Amino acid sequence: xxxxDADMSITHEQVPANGxxxxxxxxxxxxGRPVVLCHGFPELWYSWRHQLHTLGEAGYRVFAPDLRGYxxxxxxxxxxxxxxxxxxxxxxxxxxxxGYEQAAFTGHDxxxxxxxxxxxxxxxxxxxLYNMSVPYSQAPAPPTEIFEVxxxxxxxxxxxxxxxxxxxxxxxxxxxxxxxxxxxxxxxxGMAKANALAxxxxxxxxxxxxxxxxxxxxxxxxxxxxDVDVYAAAFEKSGFFGPVSFYRxxxxxxxxxxxxxxxxxxxxxxxxxxxxxxVNSMMPGATEAMAEALPDFRGATIVEGAGHxxxxxxxxxxxxxxxxxxSDLG
Numbered sequence: 001x002x003x004x005d006a007d008m009s010i011t012h013e014q015v016p017a018n019g020x021x022x023x024x025x026x027x028x029x030x031x032g033r034p035v036v037l038c039h040g041f042p043e044l045w046y047s048w049r050h051q052l053h054t055l056g057e058a059g060y061r062v063f064a065p066d067l068r069g070y071x072x073x074x075x076x077x078x079x080x081x082x083x084x085x086x087x088x089x090x091x092x093x094x095x096x097x098x099g100y101e102q103a104a105f106t107g108h109d110x111x112x113x114x115x116x117x118x119x120x121x122x123x124x125x126x127x128x129l130y131n132m133s134v135p136y137s138q139a140p141a142p143p144t145e146i147f148e149v150x151x152x153x154x155x156x157x158x159x160x161x162x163x164x165x166x167x168x169x170x171x172x173x174x175x176x177x178x179x180x181x182x183x184x185x186x187x188x189x190g191m192a193k194a195n196a197l198a199x200x201x202x203x204x205x206x207x208x209x210x211x212x213x214x215x216x217x218x219x220x221x222x223x224x225x226x227d228v229d230v231y232a233a234a235f236e237k238s239g240f241f242g243p244v245s246f247y248r249x250x251x252x253x254x255x256x257x258x259x260x261x262x263x264x265x266x267x268x269x270x271x272x273x274x275x276x277x278x279v280n281s282m283m284p285g286a287t288e289a290m291a292e293a294l295p296d297f298r299g300a301t302i303v304e305g306a307g308h309x310x311x312x313x314x315x316x317x318x319x320x321x322x323x324x325x326x327s328d329l330g
Contacts, residue, residue, distance in 0.1 A: 017093030027056030040109020050315035069242015274306025
């Protein structure tokens with residue numbers, strides 16, 4: 001855990017929610033408007049360290065849980081335990097525990113996908129929705145079926161993740177090396193050199209680490225070796241079954257919400273991403289699609305030079321955009 005925790009007045013709790021236990025980092029005054037921050041893969045509450053402090057100082061009551069399967073939260077053992085029904089249930093349970101009817105939700109990467117589903121499945125609990133990296137989408141078919149058509153016999157990490165075992169074995173062999181490599185590769189510096197997702201590799205015999213560029217001896221300024229240590233210590237304990245199983249529920253999640261119209265998103269929505277985020281190449285035209293589909297879309301912010309880990313790479317820009325979005329709500 002970072003030495004700066006004390007400076008940021010972050011407190012940590014183990015909270016009962018939806019039949020499991022969530023580890024939650026909190027900041028800000030108890031009477032502040034609630035904001036829930038949902039991390040992505042492979043991250044933790046810690047990926048919001050810069051936002052916890054700033055939002056708390058601005059008077060918001062901020063909650064950043066380790067999602068189920070991650071960090072010090074519970075780690076159920078069945079793939080179906082990581083579906084959108086269970087994950088959104090956890091967030092509802094979090095609100096119930098603290099006595100809130102609603103909260104402002106912000107997610108990054110898988111956390112963004114979770115928050116989009118929260119808005120679909122439990123819109124009455126979401127006062128506003130501001131997501132990072134992964135835009136709203138309404139796939140026309142089960143995602144893995146689409147990927148099979150697009151990638152055929154080529155490697156694609158989301159298809160690689162579908163089988164229980166291979167990804168876990170690969171990442172758990174050396175969690176720190178995987179996390180250090182992954183954080184660098186999808187960041188702005190790594191992406192400026194090569195988009196790992198655009199690597200043309202055969203599906204057969206290719207592992208996830210095979211497509212990632214090697215991290216340099218000296219990491220980019222936004223990521224310290226101590227930061228990597230925080231992630232590594234957590235994943236050495238938790239393993240990767242839970243985190244990777246989020247991907248194994250993509251088709252079930254799609255089936256659960258495919259018939260829900262985007263008109264359900266009556267709450268204010270917004271979006272931010274890095275100009276070098278690899279998701280941009282996977283989902284071109286996403287901002288225009290959101291503006292057309294979402295009833296109260298407040299616009300998108302592109303952070304120049306940032307890669308996938310936008311809130312960690314460029315915290316000042318992200319905090320300014322998030323605070324403006326929240327303050328404009330009144």
